[in-house]
Amino acid sequence: MADLLLELFSEEIPARMQVQAAKDLERLVVGALSDRGLLFEGVRAFSGPRRLTLAMSGLPAKQPDVKEELKGPKVDAPAAALDGFLRKTGLTKEQLKIEKTPKGDVYLAVIDRKGRDTIEVLAEILPECFAKLPWPKSMRFPGSPVRWVRPLHGIVCMFDAEVVPFEFAGVTSGNTTMGHRFLSDGKPIKVRHFDDYEKALHDAHVILDAEQRKAIIFEELKAAAFVRGLELIPDEGLLDEVAGLAEWPVVLIGAIQDEFMDVPPEILQTSMRTHQKYFSLRDPKTGKMANRFALISNMVAEDGGKEIIAGNERVLRARLSDAKFFWDQDRKRTLESRVDDLKNIVFHAKLGTQYERVERIEALAGEIAEKIGADVAKAKRAARLAKADLTTGVVGEFPELQGVMGRYYALHDNEDIDVADAARDHYKPVGPSDSVPTSNVSIAVALADKLDQLYAFFAVGETPTGSGDPFALRRAALGTIGILSQNKLRISLTEVFAWSSVRFLSVALVREVVPVVDRVALGLEELGYDALAHKVFNEQREQLASPKYAEEASEKFRSHLVLLMKFFKDRVKVALRGKGTRHDLIDAVFSLGIEDDLVRLVARVEALQSFLKTDEGANLLAGYKRAANILKAEEKKDKKTFDGAPEAKLLSLPEEKALAEALGSAETSIAADVKAEKFVEAMGVMAKLRAPVDAFFDKVKVNDDDPKVRENRLKLLARLRDTLHLVADFSKIEG
Amino acid sequence: MPKAKTFQDLILTLQNYWAKQGCLILQPYDVEMGAGTFHPATTLRALGPRPWRAAYVQPSRRPKDGRYGENPNRLQHYYQFQVIMKPAPSDIQELYLGSLREIGLDPALHDIRFVEDDWESPTLGAWGLGWEVWCDGMEVSQFTYFQQVGGIDCDPVSGEITYGLERLAMYVQDVEWVYDLAFAEQPDGRIVRYGEVFLQNEQEQSAFNFELADTEILFQHFKDYEKQCNELLNANKKMALPAYDQCIKASHCFNLLDARGVISVTERAAYIARVRALAKACCEAWLETPMGDYTPRFA
Known part of the structure; x- marks a missing residue:
């Protein structure tokens, strides 16, 4: 070895x-x-x-030696075939063996391949x-x-x-x-x-193992902070990076000049991290950032690192002067005054500017606020200001500080604290591990931000593809689901998207169609055709309000909505994956086509899942499948469906009477329970159907010789199916 | 080790050092440009098979970076020291570190690092892989192995080193305000400061860049340079060098227009694409000229 x-x-x-x-x-x-x-x-x-x-x-x-067996031509094959085989194997005819096969004797070459x-x-x-x-x-x-x-x-x-x-x-x-x-x-x-x-x-001063370098850096960082009465602000990503920048890492501590210490710590930390790859330290007692930074050098300098520290401090001074300059400059203007500047920032070529987006979010946040009982005025104010920090110098320099800076500037402008918090928190959650906003105003703006983003990109056909999601729509949907479910908020997505849709279509109308009409009319007027100009103007403007346009608009909305709800369905599956929720049950509830309230949806799915784990549930599902299969076959045969209530006088056997009776009362109470969102209770009612259903299939022959009785029994099965569909589309359930 | 004391010492030291490494010491190109890379001694000479080593100072104009002389280190006109070696010698990193020693940055006392930073110039259709070189956390040079220029593969690959001279000098002289840099020491011991030489230039040129440059004239110039460039490249002329001058002039016009804020985001990309098209055409033409090592088929 x-x-x-x-x-x-x-x-x-x-x-x-x-x-x-x-x-x-x-x-x-x-x-x-x-x-x-x-x-x-x-x-x-x-x-x-x-x-x-x-x-x-x-x-x-x-390498190990290998014995390889190669089958050759038949013994009675032409000589040329044998010659070819000998050349291929490098053996002589005498070295070949002969093997008996059902098709006759064939040559066999056994080659010992020596391992190299x-x-x-x-x-x-x-x-x-x-x-x-x-x-x-x-x-x-x-x-x-x-x-x-x-x-x-x-x-x-x-x-x-x-x-x-x-x-x-x-x-x-x-x-x-x-x-x-x-x-x-x-x-x-x-x-x-x-x-x-x-x-x-x-x-030769090379530590080979990156993990060892990381451990050394981490320990040295902690120790260096400790002796100064400070602690390290951990940063795993930065640790990985600096371990790849030094073969012999040496931790050195430098000072941040006092004049920078009243700059928000996020700015200092981001500037130090992104530009200089420095770690930040804090005071363990107050949690406040310390006026020290830690750098990882690749050098044991002859002067103990004096020059290196001095050099780094100087570079940092220049960096922080820049940052402080932006911070000071930014505060000379209010966020409110910056909102107009958003007109110069293109959000997306097909979707106009950030300003237009803010107008939509502002309206939507107001509507959502009303739904969830948040202060409408604050929510609208927060939405209006939420993107204004994009025009500030600090965010221009450090885009990752968007929101965080918005909050600072809002507070500086004496905006309400809820408004300021929302400016920061409306981006949340930024990933699966991030927390969701919990204050009402922040929630309203966060939802408006995400739902507008989703509707807008779906409306212009920029939907995510298998691998690509350039506009982070999956994250927006997951964020929406997280905010709604963790705050147990009741919102109809259809309603929200309808608001977005109206706003979009009216903006499109105003932007694209109205100016054209106006221009035509104006042109006619300039040419002296005043009467005609008025006619065009009035008629065309009327046209826009015509049923045909409304029809088109509503058609568009329906198609967007279908896509969006399917998108949400898939995101819900992802969001609930960790909880072990069954995908087929999510499908079963979604495919009712009426469930657009994610909190209720989850409650429904969870109740269904526990119900199906019981004996009653499993048997009822089996009964349902049987009923559905029979119905499918018979509907196909008769080329018709069996709608309508079964007739009582055609029911003769006790088991069918019992089922009809059970269904009668179950239908009403399931409908009432579902309406009252008592899903567990609804499942309880369904559980009681198991016995009559089992008894029915046990004793009753559906395809009776009397066509009327047959049809009546099929109607009974259809009713069973429809009753269960009050809870979920059972045909989507597996097993 | 004596540090290069003044700004001009720094330039002289670097020139002497790179001359010893076999680089031709060229002088600045006499057309305004945004970076030393635009000098034909780099852009064009990086293409084709002929070996080439050169070093030179290039005044670099970045109209948008003007700060009216009020920023500690941002300038709309500054100096780059540019080294190009084709093919890149295998010890080019060592040669570079030698130059730092020469100007007084002793690697035994400083923390010198090669940090990933790939270079790309959309206007030149050029890119390469390399690093920014850090000295005690400060970027003192850009180090690039050219992969493409004008959309054409560089073969052999050149090594390019760019020193931002003002920044480097500020570091070496321990100065935090660029105008305080010692530009030169007079025989009588008087120190001439960088501000004496350039402050007024920064003030006036900033006003020109941001307020006074006549945008109509610039738009017209851009068109004219573009037209002239294309004419010079017509099939039977192949005047690569004069055409390339037109291309850099167009590029500078664009930079001025950009500083004047009259080019929208969408137009911006289109203008860059137009300059890139010129640069590509010039590079292609260069390869058809004797110095680009065109071998006539019917000699």
Whole structure:
């Protein structure tokens, strides 16, 4: 058994690509080896700023020998066929065996394929693996026939302490690597095995393992904060990134000048994080941001890092001066005064400007506020101001601070606290792990924002495709579902979308049609055809209010609504996936076509799911399926449906009478329970149907010889079906 | 190690250093441009098979960045030091680090990092992969391996290094207000400040860029340059170099119009596409000229 050590040494690999590249390298090499019958005991992959490393243990020195049997031509086949077979196998006629088959005797070649030396196989497959490595972005560079992420400088490839000879990207494999760019002596380091390799690198100030670098950074950060009476504000994403930017991470602490400390902490933190990759610290007692920052250098400097800290502090000063400048400038104007500036920001080519969007959201937020009992005036005010921070300098510089800044500026303008909160929280939830807004005003604006977005993009046909969702509509729908369900809000989506629709169509009308009519009329007037101009003007304007236009509009709305509700149905499935809710039950309730209140929908589905778990539920479902199948077959045969109430006088058997009676009372109480949203009770009523249904199928023959009796019984089954459909479309339920 | 003390020392140091690495020291190109990359010594010479090494200072004009001399480090006219090496030598990173040592940034005392930053110029139809180089958290250079220019693959690949001279000098001199930079030291020991040389220029040019530039004239100029460029590239002329001058002039006109705020978001993309079309045509024509290593079929 032997070990493999492989290292690809290059110019600096982008931090975001390193970890995945190491994983891909492992996957490709492992795959190629197992395809060739080479198994191993262990494998580890490492990544860092300048190298990808793979260490494998327990590889055999040779591939296993394989015995291969090849069937040849029949013994009585023409000589040419045998010659061909001999050439192909490299054997002589004497070496062939003869096998008896039902079709006659055939030649059989038994070839012993000797396993090749592993080192030879490695030399062959490794360059192929490297060439297949899927970098997100790769480049050509002088001297290399293939692409790599950045110029490749060295390859270490040792198998059992011996160099595996090959060439890739113009580089010949060998047994030397390099240490840290500045902290090593810059001389090539000879390696044999993984153990001495890892140690030699460590001596040359390279920590091979990214996880180890992360651990060092994290511990040093915590310790450095602790000795100053501070604590680290954790930032997992940043930690991953900085671990990919240093081979020998050293934590240093710098100071933020006091003049910046009254700038909102979000601005400081974002500026430090995005521009400089610094960590922020806070006072554990107050939770307030501290006037210190932590930087991760790649250097043990001769002066203990004095120059490095001083340099970073200076850079930060310039950065924060910029940020502070924007913050100061921004507050010189009110948010209210910025709303008009939104006319200059295009929201989407087909959907006009941000200003138009704000007008829609404002109206919609008012309507929703009324529904959910929020302060209508505050909701409309908040919606009006919610997007105004997009025109501020801070948000221009740091788009991720949208909303957060809106709140600061609103408070600065002495807006109501609910309005200010809504400016920040109406974007929520921004992802599956984010919280949803809980105050009424924020909820109204958040819903208006998301529902307008959904209706608008569906209305112009920009719906998500299988993989693409450029306008984050799935997130908007999931956010809507989260807000409604977690706050137990009762809203009819149809109603909200109808409001949006009216607004859209009237805007379209005003924007597209009316000006055309007006222009035509004006043109006629200028030409002196006053009377005609008036006629055109009046008639055409009237036309717009005509039933035909209304018809078209309502048709459009219906088609948008169908698409939107289907979209919501799929999102509900995603949202409820974690709770183990059955998809078929969601379908069953949605396909009634009347359920557009997500809270009620969930209650219905949950009641249904627990009902179906009971014996009564399962049996009733079986009874339903039987009834539905019979109905389907008979409807097809008779080419008609069996609507209408069954006639009492045609009921003769006790079981059919009993079922008819049970259905009579059940129908009324299920309808009443559903109306009162007592779904559990409705299920209780349904449970009582099980016995009469079972008894009916047990004793009653539906297809009676008397056609009238038959039809009456079919009507009874149709009634059973319709009664259950008051709760859900049972035909969509599986099992 | 002595630090390059003044702004002009910095330029002289870099020139001497790169001259020693075999770069021709060229002078600034005499047409307004947004970055040193637009100099034909980079744009055009990056194309075709001929080896090429050059370094030069290029005044870079970015009308929109004007701040009337009131911002600590933003300028509508500043200097870039540009190095281009074709093909990129395999030790180009080491050569670059050598230049930092030369200007007094000792890697033993500083934290120097190559942080992913890919470069793209939509107007030139050019892109490459590389890094911004950080010294103690400050970007001191842009380092790019050219992959395409004018939509044409660069083969061999060039290495391009751009130093923002004012920013670098501010770092080396420990100055926070660009106009305080020591531009030069006179024989009598007097220090001439950057502001003495350029403050008035920033004030007046900012006013020109944002308020006074006649947009009608600029729109007309843009059209004229575009027309002239296309005429020079007509099949039988193939005047790549004069045509390319027209292309950069059109690009600068566009930048001024953009600063004047008269180009809408949608128009913006269209204008950039028009300049890119010119740049591409110039690059294609260049490859048909002797220096682009066109080999006549019937010699």
